[in-house]
Amino acid sequence: MKKILFLTTGGTIASSESEEGLVPSLTSSELLGYLGTHQQEALVECEDLLHLDSSNVQPEEWILIARRIAKAIKDYDGIVVTHGTDTLAYTASALSFMLENLPVPVIMTGSQLPLEHPLSDGVDNIRCSFAAALQDGLKGVYVCFNRQLILGTRAVKVRTMNLNAFESVNVEPAAILNAKGMEFHEDLLIRSKKEFHLADTLCKKVFLLKLTPGLNPEIFDMLSYMGYKGIVIEAFGAGGMHFERRDLVSKLEEMAKQGISVVACSQCLYEHSDFTIYQTGQKVLQQGVIPAWDMTSEAALAKLMWALGKTTDREEVKKLFETNFVNEITLI
Structure with a gap:
C-alpha cells in the first residue's frame, strides 16, 4: 500500500469562526476526518506543520515547508499540502524551484470555504489531491483545485469568491479530473531523471x-x-x-x-x-x-x-x- 504524507499549513480550509473572523484552527487529523469513509486506498500520515493564514506565509515558511518535504520524500510515495489560497501560487512556485528534481508528486490544495462549512469545496479538493499524489510516475509540484491539476509555476489565483479560484496561465492544466478519471496532458508533466537536490537558499531582497x-x-x-x-x-x-x-x-x-x-x-x-x-x-x-x-x-x-x-x-x-x-x- 502506498504512503501519503498529509501536511497542513492553515488557510481557509482549516479555519473556524472567531470574534475576529476566520482563523486557522483545525488539525490535519481533523481535516482528514471530513473525508469520512470515502478515502483513497493508501496509508495517510498526518502532520501539522503550520497554522497560518496564507497572508502570513512568507519566504521563511517556504524554506520550512521545502525542508520538511525534502526529509519526507524517501519515506512517502506522494505528499499533499494544504495551504491558504491567497498566496498558494507563490508558495507553489517557490517549492517548484527549491525542490529540484523531485522524485515524487507534491500536491498543494486548499479551499474557498472552510471544511466546517456544509458547502465547502475542501473535501473534493483534498480527495482529488490524494488521487493525484497516488499517480504512478508523477513528479514535481502541482496545485490541485476545482478538479484541475495545475503546474506549480503556472497556477494563479484569479477569483476571490468563486470556487474555480485558480487558472493555469499560458498552458493547459496538467490534468483534468472528469468521469473518465484523471486525464493528463503528458507533454506538460515534469520529467527529470537527475538526482534530487534541496536548494533552500533564497534571496529575500x-x-x-x-x-x-x-x-x-x-x-x-x-x-x-x-x-x-x-x-x-x-x-x-x-x-x-x-x-x-x-x-x-x-x-x-x-x-x-x-x-x-x-x-x-x-x-x-x-x-x-x-x-x-x-x-x-x-x-x-x-x-x-x-x-x-x-x-x-x-x-x-x-x-x-x-x-x-x-x-x-x-x-x-x-x-x-x-x-x-x-x-x-x-x-x-
Missing part, C-alpha cells in the same frame, strides 16, 4: 513592482538604498516602459551597474511578453533587463529569489532565466 503611467524612477533608488538585489517589473503590454520625462530606461542602466538583477514580465495575465517589438522594449533589453516571456508574476518572483540564492552574478542569473526547469516558461 527581491521586489515585485507593477509599472504605472508616470511612475517616478526614483523608486528604484529607494529599492537600492534598502538593499534589494533583484526586481521584477510588470511592464505594460508586450513589454513597454516609459522613458519620456520620467526616464525608467536610464534608471535601469544604473541598477545594472550596481549589480541588481531586473526581470520584466507583462501585466497581462495571458500570452507572452516580447520586448523586441517596440522601441521602448528594445531600450530596456539594451540595459540588460531579463525578459520573463510568458511566466506568471508569482513564478518570476520566486525564480529570481531562487536564482539569486545561487548566484549574484547578473549574467548567471540571466542564464537561469533562459532555462526552462519545471515548465515555468515557454522559451521563444
